[in-house]
Amino acid sequence: MTIKLKVRYLLLTFIVGVLLSNCTKAYIPKDNESQLSPAITATDTIKYQSHISVLISNNCIGCHGGSNPQGSLSLENYNQVRNSTENGTLIQRINDASDPMPPSGLLTNQTRSLFDRWVQNGYLEN
Ligand code: HEC
Known part of the structure; x- marks a missing residue:
């Protein structure tokens, strides 16, 4: 993998992580x-x-x-x-x-x- 691809991969992982953590939050009863x-x-x-x-x-x-x-x-x-x-x-x-x-x-x-x-x-x- 080139450095550029690695950076993209890390960025994508981060974004997916943030999205997932937001989804989880939505299920916490208010x-x-x-x-x-x-x-x-x-x-x-x-x-x-x-x-x-x-x-x-x-x-x-x-x-x-x-x-x-x-x-x-x-x-x-x-x-x-x-x-x-x-x-x-x-x-x-x-x-x-x-x-x-x-x-x-x-x-x-x-x-x-x-x-x-x-x-x-x-x-x-x-
Ligand atoms: C964001 C504001 C808001 C919150 C939070 C809220 N209410 Fe209300 N409530 C209203 C409004 C506006 C009305 C009048 C309109 C209607 O009846 O929908 C109302 C009406 C009511 C009525 C009917 C009143 C009557 O005598 O006709 C009851 C019973 C009631 N609320 C109970 C509650 C209870 C119990 C909670 C909490 C578990 C609660 N409300 C939370 C805004 C709110």
Whole structure:
């Protein structure tokens, strides 16, 4: 191989590498489950303070907080989140593939199931 060809080969390898690493990134779920601590097991009781509020902060509060929340829906505290879950459309919207919340796309199954478990566990606050 001439030097020129070697350089081209290295360049190509580099470009393919960058493209591949970008593809891998796209599959990392945006609601980073590692932010849930400690890790949640199938038998854990799901509570607002320990589990739900961090999910809302990471995925919803940017639009559903502050003085002018989107859709006139504020999700800043236990009562507001519980009310939207119990009497509103929160569960429906986080599971609605054609009109999801967050609008950027459905959260992972595991994350969405935590909301169901919170309901089943009786909307515990802490
Ligand atoms: C990028 C901004 C954005 C994010 C992030 C977002 N929402 Fe929304 N949400 C909206 C907008 C805009 C509306 C009003 C339009 C609509 O209903 O689609 C809305 C409406 C809703 C509604 C219906 C409100 C009602 O009473 O009719 C629910 C429930 C909801 N969002 C829940 C959530 C939850 C839960 C999350 C996080 C998991 C979330 N949203 C994340 C922008 C956002």
